[in-house]
Amino acid sequence: MLTFILGACVGLVLGLTGAGGGILAIPALTLGLGWSITQATPIALLAVGSAALIGAMQGLRQGLVRYKAAATMAAAGWVVAPVGIYVAARVPGTALMAVFAVVMLIVACRMYLQARRDDEARGALQRNCMLDPATGRLDWNARCLATLASIGATSGFLTGLLGVGGGFFIVPAFRTFSDVRMHGVVATSLMVVALVSLGTLGHLFSQGMKFSSAGAVFTVSALVGMIGGRLVAPTLPARLLQQMFSVLCVCVSLLMLGKIFFRIG
Numbered sequence: 001m002l003t004f005i006l007g008a009c010v011g012l013v014l015g016l017t018g019a020g021g022g023i024l025a026i027p028a029l030t031l032g033l034g035w036s037i038t039q040a041t042p043i044a045l046l047a048v049g050s051a052a053l054i055g056a057m058q059g060l061r062q063g064l065v066r067y068k069a070a071a072t073m074a075a076a077g078w079v080v081a082p083v084g085i086y087v088a089a090r091v092p093g094t095a096l097m098a099v100f101a102v103v104m105l106i107v108a109c110r111m112y113l114q115a116r117r118d119d120e121a122r123g124a125l126q127r128n129c130m131l132d133p134a135t136g137r138l139d140w141n142a143r144c145l146a147t148l149a150s151i152g153a154t155s156g157f158l159t160g161l162l163g164v165g166g167g168f169f170i171v172p173a174f175r176t177f178s179d180v181r182m183h184g185v186v187a188t189s190l191m192v193v194a195l196v197s198l199g200t201l202g203h204l205f206s207q208g209m210k211f212s213s214a215g216a217v218f219t220v221s222a223l224v225g226m227i228g229g230r231l232v233a234p235t236l237p238a239r240l241l242q243q244m245f246s247v248l249c250v251c252v253s254l255l256m257l258g259k260i261f262f263r264i265g
Contacts, residue, residue: 002032002033003033003214003217003218003221004217004218004220004221005221006028006029006032006033006218006221007028007047007217007218007219007220007221007222007224007225008221008222008224008225008228009024009028009225010024010025010028010047010048010051010218010222010225011047011051011221011222011223011224011225011226011227011228011229012225012226012228012229013225013229013245013248014048014051014052014055014167014190014193014222014225014226014229015051015055015225015226015227015228015229015230015231015232015233016229016232016233016236016241016245017167017171017186017241017242017245023104023107023164023167023168023249024248024249024252025040025043025044025047025048025163025164025222026040026041026044026100026162026163026164027252027255027256029043029044029218030097030256031252031255031256031259033214036093037093037096037097037100037163038093040163041088041162041163042163042201042205042215043212043214043215043218043219044163044164045159045163045197045198045200045201046197046198046201046215046219047215047218047219047222047223048164048193048197048222049193049194049196049197049198049201050194050198050219050222050223051219051222051223051225051226052167052190052191052193052194052197052226053190053194053198054223054226054227054230055187055190055194055226055229055230056070056187056190056191056193056194058187058230059186059187059188059190059191060187060191062187064183064184064186064187064188065184065187065188065190065191066138066180066184066188067188067191068138068140069129069138069148069174069178069188070188070191070192070195072145072148072149072152073148073149073151073152073155073170073174073192073196074152074191074192074195074196074199075149075152076148076149076150076151076152076153076156077152077153077155077156077159077166077192077195077196077199078156078195078196078199079153079156080152080153080154080156080157080160081156081157081159081160081196081199081200081203082160082203083157083160084156084157084158084159084160084161084162084200085160085161085200085203086160087160087161088160088161088162088163094260096161096162097256097259097260098257098260099161099162100162100164100256101253101254101256101257101260102253102257103158103162104168104249104252104253104256105249105250105253105254105257107168107169107172107249108245108246108247108248108249108250108253109246109250110172111171111172111242111245111246111249112242112243112246112247112250114172114175114176114242127176127177127178127179128143128144128146128147128177128178129144129147129148129177129178129179129180130144130178130179131178131179131180138178138180147177148174151169151170151173151174151177152170152192152196154166154169154173155167155169155170155192155196156196156200159196159197159200160200160203166192166193166196166197167189167190167192167193168249170188170189170192170193171185171186171189174188174189181238182238182239182241182242183233183234183238186233186238
């Protein structure tokens with residue numbers, strides 16, 4: 001029952017924010033169920049990737065996904081994810097958890113501060129990837145392509161290294177460097193998370209990773225949570241979602257750092 005509840009919460013947050021599922025799946029499995037980060041990684045990727053795919057399909061039907069941007073970021077993520085896997089295999093589990101917690105804390109603080117900015121002030125800024133007012137599509141140029149590829153490569157490395165979907169990085173980065181509205185950013189992030197997570201999972205299974213019944217329960221419950229999250233998301237202000245997610249991430253990251261500190265002590 002605890003496995004189902006934790007999986008549903010991860011899926012719900014992923015559906016609401018497009019960013020929180022991956023970064024919360026590892027803490028849910030390590031803190032909530034007592035798994036090692038090595039055991040948790042493939043299950044987290046499968047649950048988050050599958051749930052994100054459902055959310056991305058819904059976003060495609062609604063016309064929210066910037067599919068060219070998603071494809072660019074996902075392609076870069078696929079290329080770099082094996083590098084993250086290689087590094088993760090050579091780093092102690094405690095060190096990985098510490099890195100995970102610190103990255104989570106930094107991203108949460110940045111997202112909270114970003115959510116407090118005035119939308120009109122944001123709209124006045126010139127960004128690397130701007131929408132064409134005439135077509136409503138991204139104005140593709142070398143700077144935009146390089147920006148999206150960099151976002152995808154970074155999220156791919158973090159996916160391979162930490163077993164996360166990368167949405168916690170994609171959402172604030174895509175939001176910062178483009179003028180796409182938040183709901184479009186979330187839908188696009190879900191597509192990238194699905195593609196990169198499931199692709200990285202393939203690398204892990206090719207290296208002998210195993211799947212458990214508990215992993216199946218966690219994955220199914222994440223799918224249920226995702227559906228609920230995507231139904232509720234349009235009714236909630238995007239700024240409120242960002243702030244709530246940021247506060248949650250700060251709390252979880254501090255819990256992880258506390259656990260690591262007392263284990264070492």
